[in-house]
Amino acid sequence: MEYGRLVELYAELSATEANTEQTALIARTLTARPETVELLVTLLQGRPFVAWDDRDLGVSSSLTRTAIAKATGHSEAQIEEWWRETGDLGSAAARAIENDRQQTLFGQSLTVEGVQDTLEAIAAYDGAGSQERKVDAIAGLLSDAEPETAQYLVRTVLENLRIGVGEGTIRDAIAQAFLGGSEADIAAVERAYQVTNDYRTVAAVARGSGVEGLAELEIQVGRPIAVMLAEKAESVRTGMDRVAPDGPVLAEYKYDGMRAQVHVDGADVTVFTRRLADVTAQFPDVVAAVQEHVDAEQAILEGEIVGYDPETGGTLPFQTLSKRIKRKYDLQATKTEIPVTLLLFDAMYVEESLLEAPLTQRLDRLESVLTESTQEIERARNCMSEDPAAIEALYEDALAAGQEGIMVKNPAATYQPGNRVGYMMKVKPTLETLDLVVTRATYSEGRRSNQLGRLYLGCRDASGEFKEVGRLSTGFTDEELATVTERLEPLIVETEGRDVVLDPELVLEVEFEEIQASPEYDSSYALRFPRFVGFRDDLAVSDVDTLDRVERLYDQ
CATH class of the missing domain: 3.30.470.30 (DNA ligase/mRNA capping enzyme)
Known part of the structure; x- marks a missing residue:
């Protein structure tokens, strides 16, 4: 499958807000492209491997910036400037390709399979010289890319695709493409995923053996399952x-x-x-x-x-x-x-x-x-x-x-x-800590002016969207604040002055004195005197506390 066709799908999904329409788009693609189904169900989530596969590309934003510069002939300072302007290194890569100083006469057509092979090779590079090899591999992909292709290649390398497709959408699309799409079909796909944590296996079995095949999938030693x-x-x-x-x-x-x-x-x-x-x-x-x-x-x-x-x-x-x-x-x-x-x-x-x-x-x-x-x-x-x-x-x-x-x-x-x-x-104790995700941030003033010290916190509503419940700016040591900044800056998607909008990925544990009603935040609630307790790296974003939980605590 030509990678450009996948890029077209990425762009269409990015422009589609309704989850039902996204599901239908993906289902049609899975049906039409049976030879790449197993790759698509992971790549559409912005990662090259299944959930339990611990292989890591190990590519930082700075390495990717170096690769973009190497592929296009622009300086890293210029890439950095475009990155700041757009808030997205993928968009900076697209701009660099548009203004490519060293265009080649002949480029090779990228394929989904070829890109996957390169990503797997990048994950395998280790030891002395591995960073240089990673940069060369990424630059090699970008040198054959059109601007929009470069944008999504970079986002994939950074595992931050930004098209709004999550596991639930993939689940529903598999059910719709190969089983019919009923509630029972969705439940069968969900159960199969819970015992495998592998949508590649689930998609292949659903396509080949239907609901009966999915029912035969079982847990397997060595392959972790989702905990209850x-x-x-x-x-x-x-x-x-x-x-x-x-x-x-x-x-x-x-x-x-x-x-x-x-x-x-x-x-x-x-x-x-x-x-x-x-x-x-x-x-x-x-x-x-x-x-x-x-x-x-x-x-x-x-x-x-x-x-x-x-x-x-x-x-x-x-x-x-x-x-x-x-x-x-x-x-x-x-x-x-x-x-x-x-x-x-x-x-x-x-x-x-x-x-x-x-x-x-x-x-x-x-x-x-x-x-x-x-x-x-x-x-x-x-x-x-x-x-x-x-x-x-x-x-x-x-x-x-x-x-x-x-x-x-x-x-x-x-x-x-x-x-x-x-x-x-x-x-747990009634007034306890909450596990919340950071949605926005502002750089501090004074001696901490280079640190993201004002963090806006979000909980999940019934639809899975994040609703803000307050701003956190206390409880950090200098070392913790530096770590917070280091972990948040790669998640910046938009910058305006000293304010940044973030991909909601970093989960924090926060304590507070009370919850009060507030029109200032879209949750209608605000934490009073929130204080940083620590990072919750053991939690996924789907595990953060709910708006329903916040409301119940407020009622008490």
């Missing part, structure tokens, strides 16, 4: 009534750590975050503990990795643990500085899929394979009861231990990947 998500309850009693009004509930500590999915395949152990990132290398102690104390040939277990202080035995906050998650070098030092415990609370697979098994059965299987509890690995602290007083006591114990609260679960519930289904509720 919890809703928030305002109190212990509310949570109990919601998940199991006529029987006992299982309550567990909600730890201030990193949710982890552990895959066991013989002697091989792989650790994934809830966002499906492979962090096995960062946690060799977890791998060793599982190898020694989990007796299973194949298993997928779920738990929380929590840091602890080796001197006091007390747990460490997530922000301290996050240093290990991000660290890629000198791992032995961080292992010693921040030792961890793996606290297991579920089993989705033990020699066979357990997704359809009730929680009690899944926990029995978990207990059967955990041969010993140690400082490095143990069961999460829990209580099974229908007595609210017993569950309240566990809740108070969790807070006294410095944890976030408790999880309340239905013991008879099956595992529902990716769904907030009411089978599991989290109970």
